[in-house]
Every structure is written in structure tokens, then in C-alpha cells.
Amino acid sequence: MSLVSSSAELAARAEAVIPGGVNSGNRRIAWPLGVIAASGASFTDADGQQLLDYHAAFGPLILGHNHPRVNAAVHQVIDRLDIVGIGVTNIEVELAETLVHHIPCAERVLLTNSGSEATYAALRLARAVTRRDTIVKFQGTYHGWHDAVLMNVISPPDRIGKKDPLSLGMLQSTIDETLVLPFNDVDALTEVLQQRGDTIAAILVEIIPHNIGCVLPEPEFLAALRQLTTQYGIVLIFDEVITGFRHALGGYQSLCGVTPDLATFAKAMANGYPIAALAGRAALMERFAPGGGVTFAGTYNAHPVGVTAALATIAELQDGRVHAHCRRLAERAARGIGEIAAELGIPLTVVQFGSVFVPYFIDPAHAPLRNYEALLANDTARDVWFRSQMCAQGIFMLPVAMKRNHVSAAHTDEDIDRTLDAARTVLAGMPARI
Ligand SMILES: Cc1ncc(COP(=O)(O)O)c(C=O)c1O
Numbered sequence: 001m002s003l004v005s006s007s008a009e010l011a012a013r014a015e016a017v018i019p020g021g022v023n024s025g026n027r028r029i030a031w032p033l034g035v036i037a038a039s040g041a042s043f044t045d046a047d048g049q050q051l052l053d054y055h056a057a058f059g060p061l062i063l064g065h066n067h068p069r070v071n072a073a074v075h076q077v078i079d080r081l082d083i084v085g086i087g088v089t090n091i092e093v094e095l096a097e098t099l100v101h102h103i104p105c106a107e108r109v110l111l112t113n114s115g116s117e118a119t120y121a122a123l124r125l126a127r128a129v130t131r132r133d134t135i136v137k138f139q140g141t142y143h144g145w146h147d148a149v150l151m152n153v154i155s156p157p158d159r160i161g162k163k164d165p166l167s168l169g170m171l172q173s174t175i176d177e178t179l180v181l182p183f184n185d186v187d188a189l190t191e192v193l194q195q196r197g198d199t200i201a202a203i204l205v206e207i208i209p210h211n212i213g214c215v216l217p218e219p220e221f222l223a224a225l226r227q228l229t230t231q232y233g234i235v236l237i238f239d240e241v242i243t244g245f246r247h248a249l250g251g252y253q254s255l256c257g258v259t260p261d262l263a264t265f266a267k268a269m270a271n272g273y274p275i276a277a278l279a280g281r282a283a284l285m286e287r288f289a290p291g292g293g294v295t296f297a298g299t300y301n302a303h304p305v306g307v308t309a310a311l312a313t314i315a316e317l318q319d320g321r322v323h324a325h326c327r328r329l330a331e332r333a334a335r336g337i338g339e340i341a342a343e344l345g346i347p348l349t350v351v352q353f354g355s356v357f358v359p360y361f362i363d364p365a366h367a368p369l370r371n372y373e374a375l376l377a378n379d380t381a382r383d384v385w386f387r388s389q390m391c392a393q394g395i396f397m398l399p400v401a402m403k404r405n406h407v408s409a410a411h412t413d414e415d416i417d418r419t420l421d422a423a424r425t426v427l428a429g430m431p432a433r434i
Pocket of ligand 1: 058113114115116117119142143144145206211239240241242266
């Protein structure tokens, strides 16, 4: 391992050999950040500074970094088993049985390595079984980097209601087959399905759109999704890549009482080890069986490391104590930051669900924040300034507007105290104009 003297040096070396210096586009922030260690609720940068971590690698770390029992399980398995790539292992069967037990829609399960692969497979299956091409997603949701879904996440106001692809090189014909609707808008959904419901293969929905912070689905919207997709023979897919395991072992579907046809999982499922799952109704999922006509493949699918980490993570989540702890601390953080802002006369709305809390620089009079369109009221400059200043105080909140903060089992009441102290300092020093 090469010795590193500073974040600046590491970033400069990275930029010489890695395009833009990062291995995933959204890992680059406004200042050079090299990371050399992570443990519990914090990580250490290459300048030796320890930062309390609310970013949590975009969400997987529900137990905290380097969880000792998850790591021990992984160490144990790699002494016994590596990748064989034929047949099936005892541990992948055990994991599939566990997922079928916990997840309401899961009669069958398949394992892969990333959320993008899972949403890709879900859409392929939906297109195969319906023999239709078009899919629906919602403004503000992210489902991975493939062409069918990489559009309309944090769109500029002038792109709302239009296609907003996030990369060059995407197939125009694939972009054309994706319709984008406003979240929580039953009328818009009903109208599109009345017009062309019989051409739509799937509705793919981040059931809490956490990629724009924390927007909660309204019960009427959930009911309409289920009722209308059934009526028009459309496959309803919940993307639970963030919500799954983080909010409940059975995903958000186990909390909201609406069961989709298919659902995708990743992130908190294995506390940061790479693994993802596609779960769903047997009648659909069996089409992936060899000979079923729909291909599902991957050299690394169900790799023993990810499978073992998932089993060990799920074991930690079984009794509900982790979820209760994270929820309590996230409530404290959300309430505390909201109260400080109110005292200081700063318009701020903090939305919290389970272990996730998100401060929006929006006047609380605008509540409830129903969809991305409502979040356009967020003061982006203040949002990014606040987060950047929190980072300078040793509290790492991703310095990008609307991004969520995640509490893990490793966070403590003292961490929340420290966070609130820092928030008071930062908010008190916030200039009137940024
Ligand atoms: C809701 C959701 N779905 C899918 C994905 C894609 O997952 P991955 O980055 O593992 O490919 C993400 C990633 O952030 C996500 O947030």
C-alpha cells in the first residue's frame, strides 16, 4: 500500500489516472477528499481528520462501518469458500429463503451485485411478460445508470415535464420508451394510463424517493399505483434499493401494506458489501429460470462474500433494536436542527423517516413536500453552504443539495449532541445572502 500524505496529494494522483479522480461520478465534491479508514460512525480522511459520517456511502451502512460481526462472518467464509460459479451454494439458498420469509412480494428471489443490475433485470422481465416496451418512472427518482432509467432526477426547473437524460451516449429509442410523471400525482397517473395503459410494461417507483431526500408517498397514491397497474396489466416494481432493510427487513412494502409485483434491493441489505436482489411473484420470476425465455446472468451473482455479509447483516436487524435506535437518533437530529433554525429565524424544513433525515431550506409553511416539483422551493445555495460548513466542523453531510443523512447503529446520543452543537454554530453564522 502506498503512503499518503494528504487528501490534496491523493486527489492529484487520482486525477492523473482515474477520469475526474473518482470511480463513480457523484463521489466528487468541491474539495479534494482522500479516505484512508472507516470505522463505526465515522471515517478518517487522508489529512488525519475524523469525520462523523451521515453520508454512509449513499446508504448501505445501517450498522456502521466495518461492523465486527459482519466482518467476522465474511472472514470465516473466505477461508472455506470462494467463487465456484456452478450449481448453488448452501448460503445463497439460505439467503433466498430468508428474503422470501421477510419480503411480502418475494415468492422467488434472484441475487446480483448492484442496484442497477436489479432494476435492469426487473424491467427486462416486465417487458418480456407483458410484451410491451414503454415504462413509467417519476420525476426525482434514481434507479441506476442504465439507459431506460437514467433521467429526470434532480432536474433544473426548465427540464421538468420534459426528458432530462443524465448522460450522453444513451439510446434515444430507449429514452423515448420511458415516460416521466410527477410523484404523488394520482390525476397525472390516471390520465396517462387512460391514454396508453395498454402499451406500458412497468411502473418503476422509488417508493420513498430518497434520491431527492425524503418525500413520502401518500396513501391514495400507493393505492392508485396498485389498483391501476392491476387494471391495465402493468407490472408494478418498487425500487427498495435504499428503503429495503434500512427501514424494515421486509422493505417499505411491509410498512405501507401495498405489495408490488417485483421489488429491487441492495445497499443496507449487506451493510456495504456488494450484493443486490430482485424479488417478486413466482409467476413472473419463474420466467428467469433457464428455459423460461428471459435471461438473468452474472459471473459474480451470489458471490459468497456478499451473501454472507447479507446474512450477517439481516441477523443484526432481526430483533428491531437497530431500527428503533436509528429512528430515535434521527428524530432527535431532525427535531433539534429544526428547532435551532426556528430560533434563528431561518426557513428550514427537516423531513425524517426512520434512520433518514433531510434538512431542506424551505419555509415550513410549504409542507407537506409532496414531490420534486415542491422541492424546487429549496434554497440550493444555503443547502450546500450549510452542508459544507458542517463538514468543516467534522460532521460529514454530503455537500450536495437535498441529499439525505443516514443514522446507523454505530451513531450515539453524543454524536447527535455534537451534530446539534455544530448545526447551531453553522446556522448562527449563515450569511443573509449566499
Ligand atoms: C433507489 C436506487 N435504485 C437503484 C440504484 C442503483 O444502485 P447501484 O448504485 O448499486 O447500481 C440506486 C443507487 O443509488 C438507488 O438509490
